Amino acid sequence: MPRLILLVCLLLAACAQQPARDDILYRQLGGAPGITRIVEGMLLRVAADQRIVEHFQRVDIQRVRDKLIEKLCAEAGGPCVYTGDSMEESHKGLALTPADFNALVENLQAAMTAEAVPIPVQNRLLARLAPMRGQVIDR
Numbered sequence: 001m002p003r004l005i006l007l008v009c010l011l012l013a014a015c016a017q018q019p020a021r022d023d024i025l026y027r028q029l030g031g032a033p034g035i036t037r038i039v040e041g042m043l044l045r046v047a048a049d050q051r052i053v054e055h056f057q058r059v060d061i062q063r064v065r066d067k068l069i070e071k072l073c074a075e076a077g078g079p080c081v082y083t084g085d086s087m088e089e090s091h092k093g094l095a096l097t098p099a100d101f102n103a104l105v106e107n108l109q110a111a112m113t114a115e116a117v118p119i120p121v122q123n124r125l126l127a128r129l130a131p132m133r134g135q136v137i138d139r
């Protein structure tokens with residue numbers, strides 16, 4: 001019996017980590033063209049955001065753009081495979097704070113608003129990103 005309970009727990013944990021199985025959110029975000037515009041809009045806002053722009057000064061911004069599009073597409077249930085580094089690996093050494101995280105989210109929200117993405121849809125994407133917070137910031 002304890003073995004069965006362990007198995008059920010392991011299965012539940014595995015399911016919790018699976019990406020979305022439907023592509024509703026992906027389509028609500030405008031598919032690949034919509035997500036591309038959202039990521040580019042977010043990065044343009046980051047470039048003008050004195051709170052966090054410093055982190056992005058010496059990075060390959062084209063790569064970050066491409067990998068972010070893949071990541072958001074995959075998290076939203078789109079037909080993309082994320083080929084970038086893990087969240088831990090890509091943010092290691094950046095010493096990101098909760099305030100940095102909030103600033104990036106604000107820029108993402110502004111980019112989505114500019115693309116006329118309804119607030120409930122915005123919140124659905126943010127909810128998919130929230131579990132990565134602990135992998136990205138240095139606590």
Ligand code: HEM
Binds near residue numbers: 052067083084100132
């Ligand atoms: C859930 C939130 C976040 C997600 C999903 C995310 C996603 C990504 C992805 C996909 C990459 C590219 C990985 C690769 O090159 O293979 C990346 C890199 C990067 N991210 Fe994030 N990120 C998040 C939060 C943040 C925050 C809050 C900041 C700073 C304010 C940040 C700053 C950076 C920087 C500077 C890089 C480039 C690192 C390098 O190339 O050395 N990220 N991120």
